[in-house]
Amino acid sequence: MGSEETAARSVDQVADALREDIVFGRLRPRERLIEDELSERFGTSRHVVRAAMATLEQLGLVVKRPNRGCIVKDFTVAEVTELYDLRGVLQLEVARRFPLPPPPGLEDELRELQQRYAQAVADFDFRRIEACDDAFHKVFFRHCGNRYIVEMAELLWQRSATIRTFAYGNREVLAQSVVEHDQICDAIGKCDRERFVDVSVKHLFPALVAFKEAHAGRWSE
Amino acid sequence: MGSEETAARSVDQVADALREDIVFGRLRPRERLIEDELSERFGTSRHVVRAAMATLEQLGLVVKRPNRGCIVKDFTVAEVTELYDLRGVLQLEVARRFPLPPPPGLEDELRELQQRYAQAVADFDFRRIEACDDAFHKVFFRHCGNRYIVEMAELLWQRSATIRTFAYGNREVLAQSVVEHDQICDAIGKCDRERFVDVSVKHLFPALVAFKEAHAGRWSE
DNA sequence: CCTGCCACAATTGTCAACAATTTCGTCGAT
DNA sequence: ATCGACGAAATTGTTGACAATTGTGGCAGG
Numbered sequence: 001m002g003s004e005e006t007a008a009r010s011v012d013q014v015a016d017a018l019r020e021d022i023v024f025g026r027l028r029p030r031e032r033l034i035e036d037e038l039s040e041r042f043g044t045s046r047h048v049v050r051a052a053m054a055t056l057e058q059l060g061l062v063v064k065r066p067n068r069g070c071i072v073k074d075f076t077v078a079e080v081t082e083l084y085d086l087r088g089v090l091q092l093e094v095a096r097r098f099p100l101p102p103p104p105g106l107e108d109e110l111r112e113l114q115q116r117y118a119q120a121v122a123d124f125d126f127r128r129i130e131a132c133d134d135a136f137h138k139v140f141f142r143h144c145g146n147r148y149i150v151e152m153a154e155l156l157w158q159r160s161a162t163i164r165t166f167a168y169g170n171r172e173v174l175a176q177s178v179v180e181h182d183q184i185c186d187a188i189g190k191c192d193r194e195r196f197v198d199v200s201v202k203h204l205f206p207a208l209v210a211f212k213e214a215h216a217g218r219w220s221e
Numbered sequence: 222m223g224s225e226e227t228a229a230r231s232v233d234q235v236a237d238a239l240r241e242d243i244v245f246g247r248l249r250p251r252e253r254l255i256e257d258e259l260s261e262r263f264g265t266s267r268h269v270v271r272a273a274m275a276t277l278e279q280l281g282l283v284v285k286r287p288n289r290g291c292i293v294k295d296f297t298v299a300e301v302t303e304l305y306d307l308r309g310v311l312q313l314e315v316a317r318r319f320p321l322p323p324p325p326g327l328e329d330e331l332r333e334l335q336q337r338y339a340q341a342v343a344d345f346d347f348r349r350i351e352a353c354d355d356a357f358h359k360v361f362f363r364h365c366g367n368r369y370i371v372e373m374a375e376l377l378w379q380r381s382a383t384i385r386t387f388a389y390g391n392r393e394v395l396a397q398s399v400v401e402h403d404q405i406c407d408a409i410g411k412c413d414r415e416r417f418v419d420v421s422v423k424h425l426f427p428a429l430v431a432f433k434e435a436h437a438g439r440w441s442e
Numbered sequence: 443c444c445t446g447c448c449a450c451a452a453t454t455g456t457c458a459a460c461a462a463t464t465t466c467g468t469c470g471a472t
Numbered sequence: 473a474t475c476g477a478c479g480a481a482a483t484t485g486t487t488g489a490c491a492a493t494t495g496t497g498g499c500a501g502g
Binding site: 034035036046050066067068069 | 452453454455
Protein backbone atom coordinates (compact mmCIF):
# COMPACT_ATOMS: atom_id res chain seq x y z
CA MET A 1 0.00 0.00 0.00
CA GLY A 2 0.81 3.67 -0.51
CA SER A 3 3.97 5.28 0.71
CA GLU A 4 6.61 2.96 2.14
CA GLU A 5 8.77 5.55 3.87
CA THR A 6 12.15 3.99 4.51
CA ALA A 7 12.29 4.30 8.29
CA ALA A 8 10.30 6.96 10.03
CA ARG A 9 11.48 7.19 13.59
CA SER A 10 9.65 9.67 15.63
CA VAL A 11 6.01 9.69 16.61
CA ASP A 12 5.37 12.83 14.61
CA GLN A 13 6.70 11.31 11.44
CA VAL A 14 4.37 8.35 11.74
CA ALA A 15 1.46 10.60 12.61
CA ASP A 16 2.20 12.81 9.64
CA ALA A 17 2.46 9.90 7.23
CA LEU A 18 -0.85 8.53 8.44
CA ARG A 19 -2.37 11.99 8.29
CA GLU A 20 -1.39 12.19 4.64
CA ASP A 21 -2.76 8.73 3.95
CA ILE A 22 -6.08 9.76 5.42
CA VAL A 23 -6.24 13.18 3.82
CA PHE A 24 -5.39 11.90 0.37
CA GLY A 25 -7.77 9.00 0.66
CA ARG A 26 -5.29 6.15 0.75
CA LEU A 27 -7.02 5.24 3.98
CA ARG A 28 -10.78 5.36 3.68
CA PRO A 29 -13.37 6.35 6.28
CA ARG A 30 -14.24 3.47 8.63
CA GLU A 31 -11.08 1.64 7.65
CA ARG A 32 -9.38 0.03 10.61
CA LEU A 33 -5.92 1.01 11.73
CA ILE A 34 -4.24 -2.02 13.24
CA GLU A 35 -1.25 -1.32 15.41
CA ASP A 36 0.71 -4.39 14.39
CA GLU A 37 0.34 -3.73 10.68
CA LEU A 38 1.35 -0.11 11.01
CA SER A 39 4.31 -0.82 13.26
CA GLU A 40 5.58 -3.27 10.68
CA ARG A 41 4.98 -0.87 7.83
CA PHE A 42 6.84 1.96 9.52
CA GLY A 43 9.53 -0.26 10.93
CA THR A 44 8.96 0.92 14.45
CA SER A 45 7.45 -0.43 17.60
CA ARG A 46 3.75 -0.45 18.36
CA HIS A 47 4.25 2.19 21.01
CA VAL A 48 5.06 4.98 18.62
CA VAL A 49 2.12 3.93 16.46
CA ARG A 50 -0.08 4.10 19.54
CA ALA A 51 1.16 7.57 20.37
CA ALA A 52 0.72 8.66 16.77
CA MET A 53 -2.87 7.45 16.85
CA ALA A 54 -3.47 9.47 19.98
CA THR A 55 -2.25 12.51 18.06
CA LEU A 56 -4.50 11.73 15.12
CA GLU A 57 -7.41 11.26 17.46
CA GLN A 58 -6.80 14.72 18.85
CA LEU A 59 -6.78 16.08 15.31
CA GLY A 60 -10.10 14.35 14.80
CA LEU A 61 -8.91 12.23 11.89
CA VAL A 62 -9.40 8.89 13.61
CA VAL A 63 -11.71 7.56 16.29
CA LYS A 64 -10.48 5.29 19.02
CA ARG A 65 -12.77 2.78 20.69
CA PRO A 66 -11.45 1.21 23.90
CA ASN A 67 -10.10 -2.28 23.35
CA ARG A 68 -11.44 -2.19 19.83
CA GLY A 69 -8.86 -0.20 17.98
CA CYS A 70 -8.89 2.81 15.72
CA ILE A 71 -10.86 3.57 12.60
CA VAL A 72 -10.59 6.47 10.18
CA LYS A 73 -13.14 9.10 11.10
CA ASP A 74 -16.27 8.92 8.98
CA PHE A 75 -18.16 12.19 9.09
CA THR A 76 -21.91 12.33 8.87
CA VAL A 77 -23.47 15.21 6.98
CA ALA A 78 -24.71 16.64 10.25
CA GLU A 79 -21.23 16.62 11.70
CA VAL A 80 -19.70 18.28 8.68
CA THR A 81 -22.41 20.92 8.69
CA GLU A 82 -21.73 21.72 12.32
CA LEU A 83 -18.00 21.69 11.78
CA TYR A 84 -18.32 24.24 8.99
CA ASP A 85 -20.72 26.25 11.07
CA LEU A 86 -18.01 26.67 13.69
CA ARG A 87 -15.36 27.27 11.09
CA GLY A 88 -17.53 30.10 9.81
CA VAL A 89 -17.68 31.63 13.26
CA LEU A 90 -13.94 31.46 13.63
CA GLN A 91 -13.18 32.64 10.13
CA LEU A 92 -15.33 35.67 10.78
CA GLU A 93 -13.22 36.51 13.82
CA VAL A 94 -10.01 35.87 11.93
CA ALA A 95 -11.04 38.12 9.08
CA ARG A 96 -12.24 40.90 11.37
CA ARG A 97 -8.92 40.90 13.18
CA PHE A 98 -6.62 40.71 10.18
CA PRO A 99 -4.52 43.89 10.07
CA LEU A 100 -5.50 46.26 7.27
CA PRO A 101 -3.42 47.60 5.69
CA PRO A 102 -1.42 44.39 5.95
CA PRO A 103 2.13 44.28 7.31
CA PRO A 104 4.77 45.18 4.69
CA GLY A 105 5.50 42.38 2.29
CA LEU A 106 2.54 40.27 3.32
CA GLU A 107 0.43 41.14 0.32
CA ASP A 108 3.23 40.14 -2.03
CA GLU A 109 3.65 36.90 -0.12
CA LEU A 110 -0.03 36.15 -0.49
CA ARG A 111 0.01 36.95 -4.19
CA GLU A 112 2.88 34.60 -4.71
CA LEU A 113 1.18 31.83 -2.78
CA GLN A 114 -1.92 32.51 -4.79
CA GLN A 115 0.01 32.16 -8.02
CA ARG A 116 1.51 28.87 -6.95
CA TYR A 117 -1.95 27.70 -5.94
CA ALA A 118 -3.35 28.60 -9.35
CA GLN A 119 -0.54 26.69 -11.01
CA ALA A 120 -1.11 23.65 -8.81
CA VAL A 121 -4.80 23.74 -9.71
CA ALA A 122 -3.92 24.02 -13.39
CA ASP A 123 -1.69 20.98 -13.03
CA PHE A 124 -4.40 19.22 -11.01
CA ASP A 125 -1.71 18.16 -8.54
CA PHE A 126 -3.51 17.24 -5.32
CA ARG A 127 -0.52 17.38 -3.07
CA ARG A 128 0.56 20.84 -4.18
CA ILE A 129 -3.01 22.10 -4.17
CA GLU A 130 -3.37 21.03 -0.60
CA ALA A 131 -0.01 22.47 0.41
CA CYS A 132 -0.66 25.87 -1.19
CA ASP A 133 -4.20 26.12 0.08
CA ASP A 134 -2.89 25.26 3.52
CA ALA A 135 -0.17 27.91 3.42
CA PHE A 136 -2.51 30.57 2.04
CA HIS A 137 -5.11 30.17 4.75
CA LYS A 138 -2.67 29.83 7.59
CA VAL A 139 -1.33 33.27 6.75
CA PHE A 140 -4.64 34.75 7.82
CA PHE A 141 -4.96 32.58 10.88
CA ARG A 142 -1.53 33.63 12.06
CA HIS A 143 -2.20 37.32 11.75
CA CYS A 144 -5.34 37.44 13.84
CA GLY A 145 -3.42 38.47 16.92
CA ASN A 146 -4.75 35.75 19.22
CA ARG A 147 -2.71 32.57 19.55
CA TYR A 148 -5.69 30.55 20.72
CA ILE A 149 -7.78 31.55 17.75
CA VAL A 150 -4.81 30.59 15.58
CA GLU A 151 -4.62 27.21 17.28
CA MET A 152 -8.33 26.53 17.00
CA ALA A 153 -8.54 27.68 13.40
CA GLU A 154 -5.61 25.45 12.46
CA LEU A 155 -7.11 22.53 14.36
CA LEU A 156 -10.42 22.87 12.56
CA TRP A 157 -8.54 23.29 9.31
CA GLN A 158 -6.89 19.94 9.91
CA ARG A 159 -10.12 18.30 10.90
CA SER A 160 -11.81 19.38 7.73
CA ALA A 161 -8.95 18.15 5.57
CA THR A 162 -10.79 15.07 4.37
CA ILE A 163 -13.83 17.16 3.56
CA ARG A 164 -11.86 19.62 1.45
CA THR A 165 -10.76 16.77 -0.77
CA PHE A 166 -14.31 16.67 -2.08
CA ALA A 167 -13.65 20.14 -3.40
CA TYR A 168 -10.17 19.31 -4.67
CA GLY A 169 -11.63 16.51 -6.72
CA ASN A 170 -13.90 18.80 -8.71
CA ARG A 171 -12.33 21.08 -11.30
CA GLU A 172 -15.15 23.57 -11.29
CA VAL A 173 -15.09 24.01 -7.56
CA LEU A 174 -11.33 24.31 -7.70
CA ALA A 175 -11.47 26.99 -10.37
CA GLN A 176 -13.97 28.92 -8.30
CA SER A 177 -11.71 28.70 -5.26
CA VAL A 178 -8.87 30.23 -7.26
CA VAL A 179 -11.15 33.11 -8.15
CA GLU A 180 -12.06 33.55 -4.51
CA HIS A 181 -8.45 33.60 -3.46
CA ASP A 182 -7.94 36.35 -5.99
CA GLN A 183 -10.85 38.28 -4.60
CA ILE A 184 -9.40 37.94 -1.14
CA CYS A 185 -6.05 39.31 -2.32
CA ASP A 186 -7.80 42.19 -4.04
CA ALA A 187 -9.83 43.08 -1.01
CA ILE A 188 -6.64 43.17 1.03
CA GLY A 189 -4.94 45.35 -1.56
CA LYS A 190 -7.81 47.78 -1.42
CA CYS A 191 -8.10 47.56 2.36
CA ASP A 192 -11.74 46.71 1.87
CA ARG A 193 -12.52 45.07 5.19
CA GLU A 194 -16.16 44.40 4.50
CA ARG A 195 -15.49 42.61 1.26
CA PHE A 196 -12.56 40.73 2.70
CA VAL A 197 -14.63 39.42 5.60
CA ASP A 198 -17.51 38.50 3.35
CA VAL A 199 -15.49 36.64 0.74
CA SER A 200 -13.21 34.82 3.15
CA VAL A 201 -16.15 33.45 5.13
CA LYS A 202 -18.15 32.46 2.07
CA HIS A 203 -15.04 30.86 0.65
CA LEU A 204 -15.39 28.04 3.18
CA PHE A 205 -18.65 26.64 2.04
CA PRO A 206 -18.23 25.32 -1.49
CA ALA A 207 -16.32 22.41 0.04
CA LEU A 208 -19.25 21.73 2.36
CA VAL A 209 -21.65 21.78 -0.58
CA ALA A 210 -19.43 19.41 -2.52
CA PHE A 211 -19.38 17.05 0.44
CA LYS A 212 -23.13 17.16 0.82
CA GLU A 213 -23.66 16.44 -2.85
CA ALA A 214 -21.31 13.50 -2.70
CA HIS A 215 -23.31 12.15 0.23
CA ALA A 216 -26.71 13.02 -1.15
CA GLY A 217 -28.03 9.54 -1.73
CA ARG A 218 -26.49 7.66 1.16
CA TRP A 219 -28.69 5.38 3.20
CA SER A 220 -26.85 5.10 6.46
CA GLU A 221 -26.09 8.32 8.23
CA MET B 222 1.89 15.28 48.27
CA GLY B 223 -1.87 15.28 47.86
CA SER B 224 -4.10 12.40 47.01
CA GLU B 225 -2.62 8.90 47.20
CA GLU B 226 -5.29 7.03 45.30
CA THR B 227 -5.06 3.36 46.09
CA ALA B 228 -4.44 1.96 42.65
CA ALA B 229 -5.54 3.96 39.65
CA ARG B 230 -5.39 1.74 36.64
CA SER B 231 -6.42 3.43 33.49
CA VAL B 232 -4.77 6.33 31.72
CA ASP B 233 -7.82 8.48 32.25
CA GLN B 234 -7.75 7.98 35.98
CA VAL B 235 -4.15 9.11 36.19
CA ALA B 236 -4.86 12.04 33.89
CA ASP B 237 -7.82 13.04 35.98
CA ALA B 238 -5.92 12.84 39.24
CA LEU B 239 -3.15 15.00 37.82
CA ARG B 240 -5.70 17.38 36.38
CA GLU B 241 -7.13 17.82 39.85
CA ASP B 242 -3.71 18.33 41.33
CA ILE B 243 -3.01 21.06 38.84
CA VAL B 244 -6.40 22.73 39.05
CA PHE B 245 -6.41 22.80 42.83
CA GLY B 246 -2.86 24.04 43.02
CA ARG B 247 -1.22 20.99 44.52
CA LEU B 248 1.02 21.16 41.50
CA ARG B 249 2.24 24.66 40.80
CA PRO B 250 2.96 26.33 37.46
CA ARG B 251 6.44 25.50 36.15
CA GLU B 252 6.63 22.50 38.45
CA ARG B 253 8.15 19.49 36.78
CA LEU B 254 6.25 16.27 36.28
CA ILE B 255 8.68 13.39 36.43
CA GLU B 256 7.49 10.14 34.96
CA ASP B 257 9.24 7.91 37.46
CA GLU B 258 7.85 9.70 40.48
CA LEU B 259 4.33 9.68 39.10
CA SER B 260 4.42 6.07 38.04
CA GLU B 261 5.49 5.13 41.55
CA ARG B 262 2.85 7.35 43.13
CA PHE B 263 0.06 5.86 41.05
CA GLY B 264 1.39 2.36 41.21
CA THR B 265 1.42 1.98 37.46
CA SER B 266 3.97 1.87 34.70
CA ARG B 267 5.55 4.91 33.12
CA HIS B 268 3.63 4.31 29.91
CA VAL B 269 0.26 5.18 31.34
CA VAL B 270 1.80 8.26 32.92
CA ARG B 271 3.23 9.19 29.55
CA ALA B 272 -0.13 8.74 27.88
CA ALA B 273 -1.82 10.71 30.64
CA MET B 274 0.63 13.55 30.12
CA ALA B 275 -0.18 13.55 26.42
CA THR B 276 -3.82 13.99 27.38
CA LEU B 277 -2.99 16.81 29.76
CA GLU B 278 -0.90 18.47 27.10
CA GLN B 279 -3.87 18.39 24.78
CA LEU B 280 -5.97 19.99 27.49
CA GLY B 281 -3.30 22.67 27.75
CA LEU B 282 -2.58 22.02 31.41
CA VAL B 283 1.01 20.92 30.93
CA VAL B 284 3.73 21.66 28.41
CA LYS B 285 5.97 18.95 27.05
CA ARG B 286 9.48 19.73 25.86
CA PRO B 287 11.20 17.01 23.85
CA ASN B 288 13.66 15.03 25.91
CA ARG B 289 13.21 17.49 28.73
CA GLY B 290 9.99 16.38 30.32
CA CYS B 291 6.77 18.02 31.31
CA ILE B 292 6.05 21.10 33.35
CA VAL B 293 2.77 22.51 34.58
CA LYS B 294 1.61 25.20 32.20
CA ASP B 295 2.46 28.69 33.41
CA PHE B 296 0.28 31.26 31.70
CA THR B 297 1.51 34.73 30.92
CA VAL B 298 -0.93 37.61 31.26
CA ALA B 299 -0.95 37.97 27.48
CA GLU B 300 -1.89 34.33 27.03
CA VAL B 301 -4.68 34.49 29.55
CA THR B 302 -6.02 37.65 27.98
CA GLU B 303 -6.11 35.99 24.57
CA LEU B 304 -7.63 32.82 26.00
CA TYR B 305 -10.45 34.80 27.55
CA ASP B 306 -10.85 36.78 24.37
CA LEU B 307 -11.59 33.55 22.51
CA ARG B 308 -13.76 32.26 25.32
CA GLY B 309 -15.78 35.45 24.96
CA VAL B 310 -16.27 34.83 21.27
CA LEU B 311 -17.44 31.30 21.91
CA GLN B 312 -19.63 32.15 24.86
CA LEU B 313 -21.37 34.71 22.68
CA GLU B 314 -22.16 31.99 20.16
CA VAL B 315 -23.25 29.59 22.86
CA ALA B 316 -25.59 32.13 24.42
CA ARG B 317 -27.05 33.18 21.08
CA ARG B 318 -27.86 29.58 20.25
CA PHE B 319 -29.26 28.51 23.60
CA PRO B 320 -32.92 27.55 23.11
CA LEU B 321 -35.35 30.07 24.59
CA PRO B 322 -37.70 29.13 26.05
CA PRO B 323 -35.52 26.33 27.43
CA PRO B 324 -36.42 22.66 27.10
CA PRO B 325 -38.84 21.43 29.77
CA GLY B 326 -37.19 20.85 33.10
CA LEU B 327 -33.95 22.56 32.20
CA GLU B 328 -34.68 25.73 34.11
CA ASP B 329 -35.38 23.77 37.25
CA GLU B 330 -32.19 21.82 36.77
CA LEU B 331 -30.24 25.03 36.46
CA ARG B 332 -31.87 26.52 39.53
CA GLU B 333 -30.97 23.47 41.53
CA LEU B 334 -27.37 23.55 40.33
CA GLN B 335 -27.31 27.22 41.16
CA GLN B 336 -28.53 26.52 44.67
CA ARG B 337 -25.86 23.88 45.22
CA TYR B 338 -23.29 26.31 43.85
CA ALA B 339 -24.39 29.00 46.29
CA GLN B 340 -24.15 26.53 49.14
CA ALA B 341 -20.68 25.44 48.08
CA VAL B 342 -19.59 29.07 47.95
CA ALA B 343 -21.07 29.66 51.39
CA ASP B 344 -19.10 26.67 52.67
CA PHE B 345 -16.02 27.91 50.80
CA ASP B 346 -15.48 24.36 49.59
CA PHE B 347 -13.21 24.57 46.56
CA ARG B 348 -13.90 21.16 45.21
CA ARG B 349 -17.66 21.54 45.28
CA ILE B 350 -17.45 25.09 43.96
CA GLU B 351 -15.49 23.85 41.01
CA ALA B 352 -17.79 20.90 40.42
CA CYS B 353 -20.97 22.99 40.53
CA ASP B 354 -19.55 25.79 38.43
CA ASP B 355 -18.46 23.18 35.92
CA ALA B 356 -21.86 21.51 35.77
CA PHE B 357 -23.69 24.83 35.51
CA HIS B 358 -21.71 26.09 32.57
CA LYS B 359 -21.64 22.83 30.70
CA VAL B 360 -25.42 22.88 30.58
CA PHE B 361 -25.23 25.89 28.30
CA PHE B 362 -22.45 24.49 26.21
CA ARG B 363 -24.39 21.31 25.60
CA HIS B 364 -27.50 23.06 24.44
CA CYS B 365 -25.93 25.19 21.74
CA GLY B 366 -26.81 22.67 19.05
CA ASN B 367 -23.34 22.31 17.59
CA ARG B 368 -21.18 19.48 18.89
CA TYR B 369 -17.96 21.16 17.82
CA ILE B 370 -18.81 24.34 19.66
CA VAL B 371 -19.59 22.16 22.67
CA GLU B 372 -16.27 20.42 22.38
CA MET B 373 -14.29 23.59 21.97
CA ALA B 374 -16.11 25.45 24.73
CA GLU B 375 -15.45 22.54 27.09
CA LEU B 376 -11.82 22.40 26.03
CA LEU B 377 -11.32 26.09 26.73
CA TRP B 378 -13.19 25.68 29.98
CA GLN B 379 -10.66 23.04 31.01
CA ARG B 380 -7.75 25.13 29.89
CA SER B 381 -8.85 28.06 31.96
CA ALA B 382 -9.35 25.91 35.05
CA THR B 383 -6.20 27.13 36.76
CA ILE B 384 -7.13 30.72 36.02
CA ARG B 385 -10.56 30.38 37.56
CA THR B 386 -8.96 29.37 40.83
CA PHE B 387 -7.86 32.97 41.19
CA ALA B 388 -11.56 33.80 41.33
CA TYR B 389 -12.40 30.89 43.60
CA GLY B 390 -9.84 32.12 46.08
CA ASN B 391 -11.53 35.50 46.53
CA ARG B 392 -14.78 35.61 48.49
CA GLU B 393 -15.97 38.85 46.92
CA VAL B 394 -15.47 37.60 43.40
CA LEU B 395 -17.18 34.37 44.34
CA ALA B 396 -20.16 36.16 45.81
CA GLN B 397 -20.46 38.21 42.65
CA SER B 398 -20.37 35.09 40.52
CA VAL B 399 -23.28 33.67 42.49
CA VAL B 400 -25.23 36.83 41.74
CA GLU B 401 -24.39 36.50 38.07
CA HIS B 402 -25.53 32.90 37.97
CA ASP B 403 -28.80 34.08 39.44
CA GLN B 404 -29.12 36.76 36.80
CA ILE B 405 -28.51 34.15 34.13
CA CYS B 406 -31.25 31.94 35.54
CA ASP B 407 -33.61 34.88 35.69
CA ALA B 408 -32.89 35.92 32.12
CA ILE B 409 -33.67 32.38 31.02
CA GLY B 410 -36.88 32.33 33.03
CA LYS B 411 -37.98 35.57 31.35
CA CYS B 412 -36.75 34.44 27.93
CA ASP B 413 -34.73 37.64 27.79
CA ARG B 414 -32.17 36.72 25.16
CA GLU B 415 -30.39 40.05 25.14
CA ARG B 416 -29.82 40.08 28.86
CA PHE B 417 -28.88 36.42 28.92
CA VAL B 418 -26.25 36.91 26.24
CA ASP B 419 -24.89 40.01 27.90
CA VAL B 420 -24.63 38.58 31.40
CA SER B 421 -23.25 35.21 30.40
CA VAL B 422 -20.45 36.76 28.38
CA LYS B 423 -19.54 39.34 31.00
CA HIS B 424 -19.62 36.61 33.60
CA LEU B 425 -16.36 35.25 32.19
CA PHE B 426 -14.17 38.18 32.91
CA PRO B 427 -14.00 38.66 36.69
CA ALA B 428 -11.73 35.61 36.78
CA LEU B 429 -9.48 37.23 34.19
CA VAL B 430 -9.35 40.42 36.24
CA ALA B 431 -8.52 38.46 39.37
CA PHE B 432 -5.71 36.72 37.54
CA LYS B 433 -4.32 39.98 36.23
CA GLU B 434 -4.37 41.54 39.67
CA ALA B 435 -2.59 38.57 41.15
CA HIS B 436 0.08 38.95 38.47
CA ALA B 437 0.25 42.72 38.59
CA GLY B 438 3.70 43.08 40.08
CA ARG B 439 5.50 40.19 38.48
CA TRP B 440 8.86 40.80 36.94
CA SER B 441 9.18 38.01 34.43
CA GLU B 442 6.44 37.65 31.87
C1' DC C 443 -32.91 -24.69 10.71
C1' DC C 444 -32.11 -21.42 14.22
C1' DT C 445 -30.10 -20.15 18.89
C1' DG C 446 -26.86 -19.99 22.61
C1' DC C 447 -22.46 -21.40 24.54
C1' DC C 448 -17.53 -22.37 24.42
C1' DA C 449 -12.90 -22.32 22.76
C1' DC C 450 -9.66 -20.09 19.70
C1' DA C 451 -7.74 -16.29 17.10
C1' DA C 452 -6.92 -11.44 16.57
C1' DT C 453 -6.04 -7.22 18.71
C1' DT C 454 -5.35 -3.93 22.26
C1' DG C 455 -3.58 -2.73 27.07
C1' DT C 456 0.23 -3.10 30.36
C1' DC C 457 4.71 -4.04 32.17
C1' DA C 458 9.79 -4.20 33.05
C1' DA C 459 14.23 -3.52 30.97
C1' DC C 460 17.47 -1.11 27.80
C1' DA C 461 19.30 2.91 24.99
C1' DA C 462 19.70 7.85 24.10
C1' DT C 463 19.55 12.40 25.71
C1' DT C 464 19.88 16.12 28.84
C1' DT C 465 21.31 18.12 33.25
C1' DC C 466 24.41 19.08 36.82
C1' DG C 467 28.53 18.93 39.53
C1' DT C 468 33.55 18.79 39.34
C1' DC C 469 37.98 19.54 37.78
C1' DG C 470 41.51 21.80 35.30
C1' DA C 471 43.26 25.68 32.55
C1' DT C 472 43.70 30.51 31.84
C1' DA D 473 38.32 33.70 40.37
C1' DT D 474 35.92 32.55 35.99
C1' DC D 475 35.13 29.85 32.16
C1' DG D 476 34.84 25.70 29.56
C1' DA D 477 35.34 20.69 29.06
C1' DC D 478 34.50 16.30 30.93
C1' DG D 479 31.92 12.64 33.27
C1' DA D 480 28.35 10.85 36.24
C1' DA D 481 23.52 11.09 37.55
C1' DA D 482 18.90 11.88 36.35
C1' DT D 483 15.35 11.62 33.03
C1' DT D 484 13.11 10.68 28.79
C1' DG D 485 12.58 7.74 24.45
C1' DT D 486 12.24 3.06 22.57
C1' DT D 487 11.83 -1.90 22.41
C1' DG D 488 10.14 -6.69 23.07
C1' DA D 489 7.37 -9.64 25.63
C1' DC D 490 3.26 -10.81 28.40
C1' DA D 491 -1.71 -10.18 30.10
C1' DA D 492 -6.44 -8.82 29.22
C1' DT D 493 -10.11 -7.96 26.18
C1' DT D 494 -12.90 -8.47 22.15
C1' DG D 495 -14.49 -10.74 17.85
C1' DT D 496 -15.45 -15.22 15.45
C1' DG D 497 -16.38 -19.85 14.10
C1' DG D 498 -17.86 -24.40 15.38
C1' DC D 499 -20.75 -27.42 17.97
C1' DA D 500 -24.46 -29.04 20.90
C1' DG D 501 -29.31 -28.38 22.05
C1' DG D 502 -33.88 -26.97 21.06
